[in-house]
Amino acid sequence: MTEQKSNLFRQEALDRLSSPEQLDEAIVITSSGSWIAAVGVLLLLATFIVWAFTAHIPTRIQGQGILFSGGGQVVDAISSAPGTLLRPYVKVGDKVHKGDVIAEILQPxxxxxxxxxxxxxxxxxxxxxxxxxxxxxxxxxxxxxxxxxxxxxxxxxxxxxxxxxxxxxxxxxxxxxxxxxxxxxxxxxxxxxxxxxxxxxxxxxxxxxxxxxxxxxxxxxxxxxxxxxxxxxxxxxxxxxxxxxxxxxxxGKITSPADGTLVEWKTPFGAFTPAATRIASVASGKGSLEFMLYVPPAQGKRIEPGMPVYIELGGMQKEQWGTLVGHVRSVSDFPATREGMQAILQNDGLVSRFSKEGSPFGVIVELDHDATTVSGYRWSGGTGALANLSAGTTGTAKVTIDSRKPVSFLLPFIRKVSGA
Structure with a gap:
């Protein structure tokens, strides 16, 4: 039996192991190619760790909308009490600011x-x-x-x-x-x-x-x-x-409901006006383009004023022209009705398209200005449009509602695996 065990190893191998000269020779564990691969893996791992702790992954909500002229919205000044409409303080065509007194009502x-x-x-x-x-x-x-x-x-x-x-x-x-x-x-x-x-x-x-x-x-x-x-x-x-x-x-005072231009007196002076009478119309805004964005009803309440928005206009490829940059100016308190959308869009097809997931929330996006571009607005990731933009252009917009480090996505998984 002992002889059989000894035959498991070749005599040459046994002689080499028993030779004292073999003690001075290094044992080769890995080749140089393996070391290069290991270093590469370590560099990739280090890069991933740095990226996980320093990079940011945005969370975005997507919706569709249309460019419109901010100066095209007309707002009515309404009387708060019954009375006789007295002399005007301004005339049609005058610039007014929100809260300015434009007329007076006598309340006998x-x-x-x-x-x-x-x-x-x-x-x-x-x-x-x-x-x-x-x-x-x-x-x-x-x-x-x-x-x-x-x-x-x-x-x-x-x-x-x-x-x-x-x-x-x-x-x-x-x-x-x-x-x-x-x-x-x-x-x-x-x-x-x-x-x-x-x-x-x-x-x-x-x-x-x-x-x-x-x-x-x-x-x-x-x-x-x-x-x-x-x-x-x-x-x-x-x-x-x-x-x-x-x-x-x-x-007793009729005040302007917004900054803008007085465009019309709706009630003759000297006439008795009941409460809630439309007295005058003011065209609000500064004439700049804005983007009317409609987002799904489940996402509307997650959007807040000031959040950045990136808009990809129809007919302008993002890879070539980039995206139009803006920020949220206001969000509607309630989902938009078809009637309200129709008043802005003036198009039944767009109303149906923008509300296919249910009554959407309306988000007004103010575009960021940039005097160095042809359009006058700021663009990201491209040269921007080579001509002036016009109202009525549709597009897809993404609102960045949050930005998280990649490691924050891994922590729950690590805790679950480690049992912590």
């Missing part, structure tokens, strides 16, 4: 109510002043009377206390004499009755003093209550006056 009903309220306020104040003067005189008279009554009651108390002390001594003496048989029972009874009367007089005087103090407190409380009620009336009237003055000031 409000003005009449204000006059009545002011008259009522004056009457209340006159009545209040007269009441205070009368109340002050009455209080002073009552105070003088109370002081006199107080002095009288205090004198009565002092006299009653003296009588009470004297009768206590008398009763004590009569009781001693009666015990010795020196005085009669009638004399003792008389002394006791006199002491009881003195005690009653003292209690009555003290009660009168307490009653006087209570009357003074009640008088002061009544005066405060009357003043409080009058103050409440005055404040209520003043609040009504402020409200009416606000209505005259705020609702």
């Amino acid at each position: 009903d409000i003005a009449a109510k204000l006059d009545v309220a002011k008259a009522q306020a004056k009457a209340n104040q006159d009545a209040y002043d007269a009441m205070r003067n009368q109340q002050a005189a009455l209080i002073n008279a009552k105070k003088a009377n109370a002081e006199a009554r107080k002095a009288s009651l205090e004198a009565q108390i002092k006299a009653a206390e003296q009588r009470h002390a004297a009768y206590e001594k008398l009763v004590s003496a009569q009781e001693k004499l009666s015990a010795g048989g020196i005085t009669t029972a009638a004399a003792l009874q008389q002394a006791r009755e006199q002491l009881a009367n003195a005690t009653l007089d003292l209690a009555t005087a003290r009660t009168g003093l307490l009653t006087l103090a209570a009357e003074q407190l009640s008088m002061e409380s009544d005066a405060q209550r009357v003043r409080f009620e009058q103050d409440q009336k005055t404040r209520a009237t003043e609040a009504e006056i402020r409200q009416l003055e606000f209505q005259l000031s705020a609702y």
Whole structure:
């Protein structure tokens, strides 16, 4: 058996292993080509790690839309209250800013109510002043009377206390004499009755003093209550006056709803106008192009003003011309209706195309300007259009809503694998 095991190795191999010269020879583990491949893998791994921690992968929402003229939107100025439309402050063609007063409305009903309220306020104040003067005189008279009554009651108390002390001594003496048989029972009874009367007089005087103090407190409380009620009336009237003055000031002015140009008066001056009447029209905007973007209903609430937008216009290949750059200016609070989209697009086909996934959210994209390009707008990844852009051009836009490092996508997987 031992001989069979030894035959597993060739004699030549056994001789080489047993030779001392073999100890000085290096053992070759890998070839030079393997080392080059290993270094390459390590470099790729290092590059990947650096990329994972420094690069950013954007998260984007895609939608479709159309270029439109920002100055083509017409907004109406509407009256807030009924009244007569007075003279204009501006004329058609004038530039206006949002909040500028462009006309005034006379509100005779409000003005009449204000006059009545002011008259009522004056009457209340006159009545209040007269009441205070009368109340002050009455209080002073009552105070003088109370002081006199107080002095009288205090004198009565002092006299009653003296009588009470004297009768206590008398009763004590009569009781001693009666015990010795020196005085009669009638004399003792008389002394006791006199002491009881003195005690009653003292209690009555003290009660009168307490009653006087209570009357003074009640008088002061009544005066405060009357003043409080009058103050409440005055404040209520003043609040009504402020409200009416606000209505005259705020609702009596027609203001521009936006920056732009006054293009039309819709109501003749001197005519009575009900509340919510369209008074004038203002063409808003600066004339620059903007992009009306429609995004799927499930994505609309993820978009916020200021987010960057990249637009690939129809007929302009991204590889050659690049993408138009802008940012979100506003997002609609609710999904757009077909009627609202039709008012902007003026095309049933586009309305159906942009709303095929449901009622979309409308996103107004403001284009970034660049004076160095032919179009006047900034482009990314290309030279941009070699001619001026025009409203009505459709395109596809991507809104960047987030940007994450690649490693953030790996962390959940690493945690899951490691069990952390």
